[in-house]
Amino acid sequence: KPPVLREWVSAGAKLLAGVALFWIVARAIPEDDGVLRGWVGMIGLILMLHFGTFHLLSCAWRTAGVQARPLMNKPLWSDSLSEFWGRRWNTAFRDITHRFLFQPLSRRLSPRWAVSIGFLLSGLIHDLVISVPSGGGYGGPTVFFTVQGVALLAERSATGHFLGLGRGWTGGLFTKLALILPAYALFHPPFIRNIILPFMQALGAI
Numbered sequence: 632k633p634p635v636l637r638e639w640v641s642a643g644a645k646l647l648a649g650v651a652l653f654w655i656v657a658r659a660i661p662e663d664d665g666v667l668r669g670w671v672g673m674i675g676l677i678l679m680l681h682f683g684t685f686h687l688l689s690c691a692w693r694t695a696g697v698q699a700r701p702l703m704n705k706p707l708w709s710d711s712l713s714e715f716w717g718r719r720w721n722t723a724f725r726d727i728t729h730r731f732l733f734q735p736l737s738r739r740l741s742p743r744w745a746v747s748i749g750f751l752l753s754g755l756i757h758d759l760v761i762s763v764p765s766g767g768g769y770g771g772p773t774v775f776f777t778v779q780g781v782a783l784l785a786e787r788s789a790t791g792h793f794l795g796l797g798r799g800w801t802g803g804l805f806t807k808l809a810l811i812l813p814a815y816a817l818f819h820p821p822f823i824r825n826i827i828l829p830f831m832q833a834l835g836a837i
Contacts, residue, residue, distance in 0.1 A: 634690040642690055646683025649675045654836050662837075669823035672831045681721070711797035712783045712806050728753070743784060750780030757817065767821030775817035782809040 652675030660668040685702045692699035702723055709715035717725060728749060736745035754773030762769045786796040786805065795801040818827075831837045 633693050642686035645678050649678030649683050666820050666823050669827040673827050709806050710802040747780050750776045761822050765821040765825045768819030771816035771819040775813045778813045
């Protein structure tokens, strides 16, 4: 359906927040804290592109009558890892992996094995695009996505259902901890120092 004014404003606000983080807040961080400066800039870049610009493009397409849903579907609202990875985070990538990876694996193996292999392959792919160009931090992204797979299977287990890991506030807390705690392995210091900081310098952000 066509976006309402509130959605346009929300997308624009995320774009502006990203601009502020990338070009203003990161510059205020001392040079000695290069990793922190890079993380702030990277978060700003994600807000500008994935949450801001791409959301505005979705609004524009839907106003023109094309059903182009937002790439990011309010991921912070997720009450479970299944919801986060399955319906809210980078829906375009999710659609591709679900169609060409998870569904074929599920037909040949059990869903549990399909999830495990899917996250392992995601980790290896991210190592290829993050660690290899960085010249370091090898294995970090694979560790991150392996943790996601293990946590998702734990969430779906009988114990996970008993503890409420896939619903309500306990599910939301579990999801955020599972994503945040190993995030340093995904976006490791070599990636920040060798890719993000030079990129920010090239754009005049620092």
